[in-house]
Amino acid sequence: MFKSSALDAYELEELNNSIISQVENDLKVILPKSYKDLMETQNGGYLNFNKYPVSFFDDADHIAIDYIFGIGINKNEGILQSDYYIKEWEMPKNLVILYTAGPSGVALDYREIDTSDEPKVIYYDVETGQDEIIAKSFDEFQDKLYNDGQNIYLAPDMIFEEDKTEFTYEEGDKAFKNGTISEIGFALIFFAENKSNTNWFLKHIKNLSKHKNRFIVMDAEEALLKIINERINEKDIDNGLIKETINEFSNHSDNDVQNFAKKINKKYLKLIQNQ
Numbered sequence: 001m002f003k004s005s006a007l008d009a010y011e012l013e014e015l016n017n018s019i020i021s022q023v024e025n026d027l028k029v030i031l032p033k034s035y036k037d038l039m040e041t042q043n044g045g046y047l048n049f050n051k052y053p054v055s056f057f058d059d060a061d062h063i064a065i066d067y068i069f070g071i072g073i074n075k076n077e078g079i080l081q082s083d084y085y086i087k088e089w090e091m092p093k094n095l096v097i098l099y100t101a102g103p104s105g106v107a108l109d110y111r112e113i114d115t116s117d118e119p120k121v122i123y124y125d126v127e128t129g130q131d132e133i134i135a136k137s138f139d140e141f142q143d144k145l146y147n148d149g150q151n152i153y154l155a156p157d158m159i160f161e162e163d164k165t166e167f168t169y170e171e172g173d174k175a176f177k178n179g180t181i182s183e184i185g186f187a188l189i190f191f192a193e194n195k196s197n198t199n200w201f202l203k204h205i206k207n208l209s210k211h212k213n214r215f216i217v218m219d220a221e222e223a224l225l226k227i228i229n230e231r232i233n234e235k236d237i238d239n240g241l242i243k244e245t246i247n248e249f250s251n252h253s254d255n256d257v258q259n260f261a262k263k264i265n266k267k268y269l270k271l272i273q274n275q
Helices: 017-027 033-041 077-086 138-144 171-176 179-195 198-208 214-230 239-250 255-273
Strands: 051-053 062-064 095-101 102-107 120-125 128-134
Touching: 033 138, 051 138, 077 095, 077 120, 077 138, 095 120, 102 128, 120 138, 128 138, 171 179, 171 198, 179 198, 198 214, 198 239, 214 239, 214 255, 239 255
Parallel strands: none
Antiparallel strands: 051 062, 095 102, 102 120, 120 128
């Protein structure tokens, strides 16, 4: 559902029942269970499935939904920003904003609802006056989000003729050990996206946790998370090496690296428990 990113401005601190209760009390609503369940996996952030089908435009069959707000206790973050946006755009009250792109966005609609009912999900555009129901529940909304396959690491116009985007293992060894920032970045993408020797790749990721460039370190973290998500069930995967690598990132001096390491470890432990 969410993109794996070390730097996500919309991802809030890990959720707990106290935060949920406080936010529901502040907003005077009961949030949909499916929304709260999703936020417990990741508390807001950029979406990997970031398009939603609609039929009310003449020139488009979908809307883009780049992120979903999380649940936080600060008025300037997450869904508690709803009051600000409602006042700013002179919108109807009793909406909980999930996503906003200026005067348009997506919200939970509590305008006509019994306490036992779930809110519908609406698309609104203040400038055009649109107010469209796009899902009867957050469950339905979540199920219909999709990715059209156009999300890629780098746009074609960002790749230069001299950039190397495919690697042998020998070339990968050289890139990871002595390569430029660009070479290391492309090597991480190649070996994360293509079938490769996982334990060999993990050793390089562990070594990159000590790289002096923080962006390379965070790119290495994202490669580690991709391995955990997609290769954890490989027969010969070295779980000890995974734990050591997570530990290296956890002990990094950069707070963003440490926080992403916590997220990776949580995901790893959850997958291991379900094996």
